[in-house]
Amino acid sequence: MLFDSGHLRGYVSCKVLDEIHHHPVSDSPSVLSLPAPVDVVDSFPLKNHKKAEATENGAQCYICLAEYEEGETIRVLPCCHEYHMPCIDKWLKEIHGVCPICRGDVCEGIAEAFT
Numbered sequence: 001m002l003f004d005s006g007h008l009r010g011y012v013s014c015k016v017l018d019e020i021h022h023h024p025v026s027d028s029p030s031v032l033s034l035p036a037p038v039d040v041v042d043s044f045p046l047k048n049h050k051k052a053e054a055t056e057n058g059a060q061c062y063i064c065l066a067e068y069e070e071g072e073t074i075r076v077l078p079c080c081h082e083y084h085m086p087c088i089d090k091w092l093k094e095i096h097g098v099c100p101i102c103r104g105d106v107c108e109g110i111a112e113a114f115t
């Protein structure tokens with residue numbers, strides 16, 4: 001009703017690709033990292049963003065640098081960092097399986113949780 005989500009989603013994913021191409025992961029060239037398994041990424045919790053719950057400094061997706069909009073789907077990583085689902089899914093599944101903010105390996109916590 002209120003959201004033209006199809007349009008928004010297309011815009012977001014284009015922007016992510018753009019970001020990824022403009023920021024090759026070159027600041028740590030010695031670190032070889034692989035994408036995370038799709039199953040692992042899909043197992044991370046999702047939530048809908050609510051502006052009322054946003055933190056003081058403004059909830060912002062570190063990948064596309066856009067502020068979260070009401071009702072957008074947010075993925076929460078084991079390290080408690082949050083991103084747009086389309087942004088972080090693309091990052092983790094296609095680029096590398098670490099949190100873009102803290103560079104924690106998202107597979108590590110999961111391996112423990114599964115044992």
Ligand SMILES: [Zn+2]
Pocket residue numbers: 012061062063064065066083084087
């Ligand atoms: Zn984003």
Ligand SMILES: [Zn+2]
Pocket residue numbers: 077079080081099100101102103104
């Ligand atoms: Zn993190």
